Amino acid sequence: xxxxxxxxxxxxxxxxxxxxxxxxxxxxxxxxxxxxxxxxxxxxxxxxxxxxxxxxxxxxxxxxxxxxxxxxxxxxxxxxxxxxxxxxxxxxxxxxxxxxxxxxxxxxxxxxxx
Amino acid sequence: xxxxxxxxxxxxxxxxxxxxxxxxxxxxxxxxxxxxxxxxxxxxxxxxxxxxxxxxxxxxxxxxxxxxxxxxxxxxxxxxxxxxxxxxxxxxxxxxxxxxxxxxxxxxxxxxxx
Numbered sequence: 001x002x003x004x005x006x007x008x009x010x011x012x013x014x015x016x017x018x019x020x021x022x023x024x025x026x027x028x029x030x031x032x033x034x035x036x037x038x039x040x041x042x043x044x045x046x047x048x049x050x051x052x053x054x055x056x057x058x059x060x061x062x063x064x065x066x067x068x069x070x071x072x073x074x075x076x077x078x079x080x081x082x083x084x085x086x087x088x089x090x091x092x093x094x095x096x097x098x099x100x101x102x103x104x105x106x107x108x109x110x111x112x113x114x
Numbered sequence: 115x116x117x118x119x120x121x122x123x124x125x126x127x128x129x130x131x132x133x134x135x136x137x138x139x140x141x142x143x144x145x146x147x148x149x150x151x152x153x154x155x156x157x158x159x160x161x162x163x164x165x166x167x168x169x170x171x172x173x174x175x176x177x178x179x180x181x182x183x184x185x186x187x188x189x190x191x192x193x194x195x196x197x198x199x200x201x202x203x204x205x206x207x208x209x210x211x212x213x214x215x216x217x218x219x220x221x222x223x224x225x226x227x228x
Contacts, residue, residue: 032213043117044204044219051214090157094213099170102147102217104157 002026002095006105013081014113021076021108023091033074034092034102035065044090050074061085083114115141118220120205126226132193135223139186139207145169146188147217148180151202160203163188164211192225200227 007022025031035047048059055067065076074091090107094100119138127133139146148160159172163182180190186207192199202224206217 034216036219043221044206046216046218049214049216092157096213100213101159101162101170101172103159104149106156 002097002103004091004093004103004105006089006091006108008108009106010109010111012111012113015083016080017112019076019078019081019085019110021089021091021110023074023076023105024072025074025091025093026072030096031067032094033065033067035059035063035074035076036090036092036104037087038090038107039084039087047076047089081110081112083112086110086112118205118207118218120203120220120223122223123221124224124226126228127195128228129195129197131195132191133195133225134189134191135203135205135225137188137190137205137207137220139188139205140218143207143209143218144186145208145211145215146182146186147206147208148188148190149204149206150174151204151222152200157204160190162211169211195227197227200225 003026005024033050036044037047038044047063048057050057050067058064063078088107088109091105095103121136145164147162151157162170166182177193182188202222204222205220208215208217
């Protein structure tokens with residue numbers, strides 16, 4: 001079955017450390033890729049998205065993601081995290097074979113220690 | 115523009131009862147999706163409505179149903195509640211029914227089934 005997976009369930013970092021969260025999807029063809037973030041007590045909100053063009057996508061709050069087609073990956077990065085980046089991060093892909101329903105990875109909880 | 119709003123925000127029900135949750139999309143958005151979020155299963159797609167028609171459905175039993183009104187507002191109903199239905203139910207809206215459109219999420223309705 002077509003799916004989306006996130007490698008890490010929990011990540012603990014210190015402020016100013018670099019962050020990289022993995023996301024892999026299991027099918028080829030045209031892909032639309034999203035990263036969402038859920039800060040404690042807040043709504044899910046979009047960090048960034050990729051449809052086509054430059055595989056390096058920049059989003060809000062200093063986040064970026066790189067689409068690597070050969071690896072079926074769309075990893076999220078931030079060079080230097082802040083305490084306020086503590087949140088749960090979700091990769092999401094509309095699965096074409098399922099009518100483009102938005103399918104989320106399991107999420108990665110990131111804790112940034114001050 | 116006002117964001118996606120959901121009512122009620124919190125709900126406590128007992129097994130066997132039914133519940134109706136409401137979602138008002140962002141003004142102008144015609145597509146509304148519903149998701150269930152639990153610690154064990156993560157974010158799972160329930161269904162999506164566009165122009166009052168269900169366009170896609172997730173793998174949930176028939177006890178879960180929804181509808182969309184002409185003003186794009188949507189409701190979802192869960193009948194014969196089970197303990198396992200305890201979850202955060204999220205509504206999301208987008209402008210069009212397109213895999214490239216960003217979904218904007220509401221704060222959710224937290225349902226507790228006793």
